Amino acid sequence: MIQVEHLTKLYGSKTAIADVSFSLEKGEVLAFLGPNGAGKTTTMRILTASLPATSGSAKIAGYDCFDQPKEVKRLIGYLPEIPPLYTEMTVTEYLTFVGRIKGIEPERLPVALDQVLERMSLSEVRGRLIANLSRGFKQRVGLAQALIHDPPILILDEPTVGLDPKQIIEIRQLIRDLAGARTIILSTHILPEATAVAKRVVIINDGRIVAEDTQEQLSARLRRSEKVSLTLKRSTPDVRERLLALPGVLSVRQEGHTFLVETELGRDLREDLGRVAVQNDWGLLELKLVAMTLEDVFLRLTQHEEGMETQP
Amino acid sequence: MSPVGAIVRKELRSYFVSPVAYVVASVFLLLTGLLSFLAIATASNRSMQLLRVQGSLPELNLNEFVFRPVFYNMAVILLLVVPILTMRLFAEEKKLKTMELLVTSPVTITDIVVGKFVAALTVFAGMLALSAVAPVALAPFAEFRWPPILTAYLGILLMGGLFLSAGLLGSSLTENQIIAVILSFGALLLFWLFGWAGQVFAGTALGKVLSYLSPLDHFDQLVKGLVATKDLVYFVAGIVFTLFLTHRVIESQRWR
Numbered sequence A: 001m002i003q004v005e006h007l008t009k010l011y012g013s014k015t016a017i018a019d020v021s022f023s024l025e026k027g028e029v030l031a032f033l034g035p036n037g038a039g040k041t042t043t044m045r046i047l048t049a050s051l052p053a054t055s056g057s058a059k060i061a062g063y064d065c066f067d068q069p070k071e072v073k074r075l076i077g078y079l080p081e082i083p084p085l086y087t088e089m090t091v092t093e094y095l096t097f098v099g100r101i102k103g104i105e106p107e108r109l110p111v112a113l114d115q116v117l118e119r120m121s122l123s124e125v126r127g128r129l130i131a132n133l134s135r136g137f138k139q140r141v142g143l144a145q146a147l148i149h150d151p152p153i154l155i156l157d158e159p160t161v162g163l164d165p166k167q168i169i170e171i172r173q174l175i176r177d178l179a180g181a182r183t184i185i186l187s188t189h190i191l192p193e194a195t196a197v198a199k200r201v202v203i204i205n206d207g208r209i210v211a212e213d214t215q216e217q218l219s220a221r222l223r224r225s226e227k228v229s230l231t232l233k234r235s236t237p238d239v240r241e242r243l244l245a246l247p248g249v250l251s252v253r254q255e256g257h258t259f260l261v262e263t264e265l266g267r268d269l270r271e272d273l274g275r276v277a278v279q280n281d282w283g284l285l286e287l288k289l290v291a292m293t294l295e296d297v298f299l300r301l302t303q304h305e306e307g308m309e310t311q312p
Numbered sequence B: 001m002s003p004v005g006a007i008v009r010k011e012l013r014s015y016f017v018s019p020v021a022y023v024v025a026s027v028f029l030l031l032t033g034l035l036s037f038l039a040i041a042t043a044s045n046r047s048m049q050l051l052r053v054q055g056s057l058p059e060l061n062l063n064e065f066v067f068r069p070v071f072y073n074m075a076v077i078l079l080l081v082v083p084i085l086t087m088r089l090f091a092e093e094k095k096l097k098t099m100e101l102l103v104t105s106p107v108t109i110t111d112i113v114v115g116k117f118v119a120a121l122t123v124f125a126g127m128l129a130l131s132a133v134a135p136v137a138l139a140p141f142a143e144f145r146w147p148p149i150l151t152a153y154l155g156i157l158l159m160g161g162l163f164l165s166a167g168l169l170g171s172s173l174t175e176n177q178i179i180a181v182i183l184s185f186g187a188l189l190l191f192w193l194f195g196w197a198g199q200v201f202a203g204t205a206l207g208k209v210l211s212y213l214s215p216l217d218h219f220d221q222l223v224k225g226l227v228a229t230k231d232l233v234y235f236v237a238g239i240v241f242t243l244f245l246t247h248r249v250i251e252s253q254r255w256r
């Protein structure tokens, strides 16, 4: 459904993406994971046929994104990073306009409008000005805009950015519901989000694909260990040795009064660690599991996978 | 609905929702109204003087002494208000990132440019139609010839169209509406002054070119009631060329 081959884009002399290749079958959901400035938006804009690539090719359902933009645009629903909303319009007025420029027949438009309002749970705010909607509702209007012409392909650029946790869960659920018949690409810089909604994850950093895998294999590769952070009030010089003596502890790193304890995968040692701290009267202040950050992911991928698919 | 139609409707809607169009139209109508009044007052003063000197009431040529100055002054007002009518058209779409919606939809940049131009021209034509109240109201009480008034209105419409296309170009160059106004106003004033410069260099090739480029002479012909193909071609070609430039600007911004 989507084929991207050796895509490169330069902004002036600055390389935004270099030699990006991946492909997607019909019905697949792919997450594009990368930190700020990685090139996610650039890749997505090329796929929407609104930004020409410097070299390489991108094809959507066999249509070339550069040579056949009109066909490509008909097949795609795109939610940009900042939802493109005319805030002085009501939800209905806005979606009607979008429906018209997406080429929906006038007879079909009311039906399409009702369907998308229903699907995005926007029916009760349909007459409200977009300017007065909450951030979460605005994001839904943005999604509705991408969906109104019922496109087989959805491209969503950081669809949950700036939302509160409840809204994030709702939007993720909406995206999962939309999968199935549709082919979806979404971008994010949050690892759990990528694994929560997508079966496949492409990790991109500094314009290059660092890793591409299914969600299960990626998490397996990444989660060889878990980390616990332990903050103590009175750290004695023997803390390190005593922690390392615990079964299941792989390494201990000290940063001031905080100890980062790396443990074997699947063993939650928080209870043991807490007990040791209390028994020794170290003055336990904090004890928590540390989630793997995107930096950890990149470090890990580039350190352990050298020579596999890390370097181009 | 055609893509152009959809864009025209959307733009017309925003004109009627925002206060800008109403303020511009009110100022334009107020000033043209005042101008018409002043022109009539001046003309009647003059005929009073003639009455005193000659002892008989002369036939006053309304076309020449009332309408023509009004049209010239109207043109000056347009120079000032048209860029305000167009400043929003692209600048705001870029600022709010809604341009992204348009360029990822199956509409062409030509559709977008033409749609926005047609909408602005429609609002402008509406404004002109309202200003036509003056001659219509005068008609039962005074004698004047309609044809030069109609050709003058054609001239105002064409020149307004040219100004609107320049305003659209200014708006396409920036996402700041104030800068859009300044750019458009500067460009219009420059072409306006070409007319003057043309007189300074009269007789030379440069003078001819400058006078040709300025809309003033072409407009003048139409106000005098003379409809010549070359003047119509000037305006239509000018509008098409400026819209083409706007298209190129928007197209080139896609690459960055």
Ligand SMILES: Nc1ncnc2c1ncn2[C@@H]1O[C@H](COP(=O)(O)OP(=O)(O)OP(=O)(O)O)[C@@H](O)[C@H]1O
Residues within 6 Å of the ligand: A011, A014, A015, A016, A017, A034, A035, A036, A037, A038, A039, A040, A041, A042, A043, A081, A189, B256
């Ligand atoms: N119009 C532009 N002109 C010049 N450089 C640009 C432009 N747009 C993006 N870049 C640069 O290209 C690189 C990739 O940007 P891109 O927006 O694709 O990243 P991203 O992964 O979407 O980042 P973010 O998470 O911040 O949205 C960045 O270094 C960015 O600074």
Ligand SMILES: [Mg+2]
Residues within 6 Å of the ligand: A040, A041, A042, A081, A157
């Ligand atoms: Mg981005």
